[in-house]
Amino acid sequence: MTVQRFAIFLLIVCGLSAWQVTAIPESPMYAVVGATFIPTIIVSLLCLCGVLYALEVFKGGAVDLALDEESSPVDGAPARAAYFLAGLFCFVIFIKPLGFVLAAVFSGVAIARSFDASVGVRSLLICSGISIFFWVLFDLLLSVDLGPLFPLSSK
Amino acid sequence: MGSFEALLAGFSAALDPMILLYGFIGCFVGTLVGVLPGIGPALTIALLLPLTFKVPAVAMFVLFGGVYYGAMYGGSTTSILLNTPGESATLMTALEGNRMARKGRAGAALATAAIGSFVAGTIATIALTFFAPLVVEAALAFGPAEYFSLMILALVAVTAVLGSSLLRGLISLSGGLLIGLVGVDLQTGQPRFTFGQMELLDGIEVTIAAVGLFAVGEALFLAWQGREAKKTEVLEVSDSLFLSRNDWRRSWKPWIRGSLFGFPIGAMPAGGAELPTLLSYYTEKKLSKHPEEFGKGAIEGVAGPEAANNAAAAGVLMPLLTLGIPTSATAAIMLSAFESYGIRPGPTLFTEQGGLVWTLIASLYIGNVILLILNLPLVGLWVKLLKIPAPWLYAGIIIISVAGVYGSTNSAFDIGLLFGFGLLGYTFRRFDFPLAPMIIGLILGPMAENSMRQALVISMGDFTTFLTRPISGSILVIAALLLLLPYLRNRFSR
Secondary structure (H helix, E strand, O other): OOHHHHHHHHHHHHHHHHHHHHOOOOOOOOOOOOOOHHHHHHHHHHHHHHHHHHHHHHOOOOOOHHHOOOOOOOOOHHHHHHHHHHHHHHHHHHHHHHHHHHHHHHHHHHHHHHOOOOOOHHHHHHHHHHHHHHHHHHHHHOOOOOOOOOOOOOO | OOHHHHHHHHHHHHOOHHHHHHHHHHHHHHHHHHHOOOOOHHHHHHHHHHHHHOOOHHHHHHHHHHHHHHHHHHHHHHHHHHOOOOOHHHHHHHHHHHHHHHOOOHHHHHHHHHHHHHHHHHHHHHHHHHHHHHHHHHHOOOOHHHHHHHHHHHHHHHHHHOOOOHHHHHHHHHHHHHHHHOEEOOOOOOEEOOOOOHHHOOOOOHHHHHHHHHHHHHHHHHHHHOOHHHOOOOOOOOOOOOOOHHHHHHHHHHHHHHHHHHHHHHHOOOOOOHHHHHHHHHHHHHHOOOHHHOOOOOOHHHHHHHHHHHHHHHHHHHHHHHHOOOOOHHHHHHHHHHHHOOOOOOOOHHHHOHHHHHHHHHHHHHHHHHHHHHHOOOHHHHHHHHOOOHHHHHHHHHHHHHHHHHHHHOOHHHHHHHHHHHHHHHHHHHOOOOOHHHHHHHHHHHHHHHHHHHHHHHOOOOOOHHHHOHHHHHHHHHHHHHHHHHHHHHHHHO
């Protein structure tokens, strides 16, 4: 993602928001301030700022830490970001069929890889330990429902 | 009942063993998250929000108070031993404290930071105790128009004063306001910005947005950057954790001065902690008998800014408790915790929920003592925490983030949303957009809309009510001036 692409993404968000304001249904109830009043003001502000930002970007005035000497990424940034995103994707895909702990283990291994840890038994064991620790802390001790420890098992 | 009597009643409730335990856990967890890079009090409190359904309000807010104060204490350890300021307010602590540590005076730097935090925290809590009722008295005259104007002031202040660009601040703010509007409009019953998704009809949970932006976004940014795995060394504490007579002599005045800078500025809508720490640092440099030591490890340069930082943190609680206006991301999340208990912070909080408020304030005094005891003797433990390798630390942060979000709804859609906010957090971090306006906008947006509607019902649709009512009009004028501030600042700095 470059700053130019981000500016284009922002303009698309502005367009989608404006479309959603027009999609708000008319209310049959009377209200001094209707459902569209505040959204219209906010979306107008966002669109105005979005356009100004896009102009700033295409004039070359925007900040991108990728180009900053002290903050720029070291070699291999796309691969690390890809591992990280794969880890997040694992969570979304596996949390329902496999349960919290197994999804967390797969996700954790990929995220650890994005911080340069090698994928192996050690990583698998550490991520299993972390996942089980948080499952016990949240589900058993704090009564926050994370589902069963393993799929198909009952609590 | 006067403030003092109410405070005594608060102490008797706060000293209840169960409440004390929550306070202790809060302080411990707060210090832990303050020490660990990548986690802050805002994220921690957001992760604890699902517990509001299970824990009584008093215990929960005592826990939150402990987390909030504890994170301020813990942040100084990271700044001094790792030279990694978690935020701009601890920049000076890192600058001077790390130099002291490199000279073998890490113990003295940690001690002056901890004792300074204790002194400042206590002074600021005393100020909160006695000034809050005065603000409440004044605020009782406020109607919906004044509240709307105050919220506008808070939104403008956070956007215009914090961050390096007004334009990027406004984009972040309007994004947050927009996200706050997602869901069914409670007055007209119309769905807004839901894209036809049933899951969005109830709106977007603050926890999801805050955890995604702060935790997932920061972790993704650090993974992309790839510098965490090659982290700089953690300095050892080789000297005594007791201050020498000379260190005491050089520290006590900066602690007091730092506190006096921190609390009033922190209590202002646009105050923050950055300005008082800078003011304190440069004042100490000017007043010091050893100005040549500044930049090379001057103890005053740690004592003053650290006190200012902690006093400012306590100051932030003033507008939150008395007016219901959050002026930082952490305060915004605490406001949403109040809402989940059905409690509305503001002037009536002191009368309707007096027990809760005074127990919270009393627990802040107790928390300061706990933190002083906890910080210095356990410094070895905090140092060990700093040595946790980045892969396991960030894998753990993502797992705990998902646990906090998934635990409240058991929805895979919410996990997807969490990661969507994570991507947004990453892009914001990379392209230098401030996150605080987005979070504060998300929380204050619907409240501002509600106040606006109430004010317009009272004025029978007359929009000039916001300008013709003296207090409301004055607040809006201040907000307009604040909006011009970045331009004036740029003009004068040229």
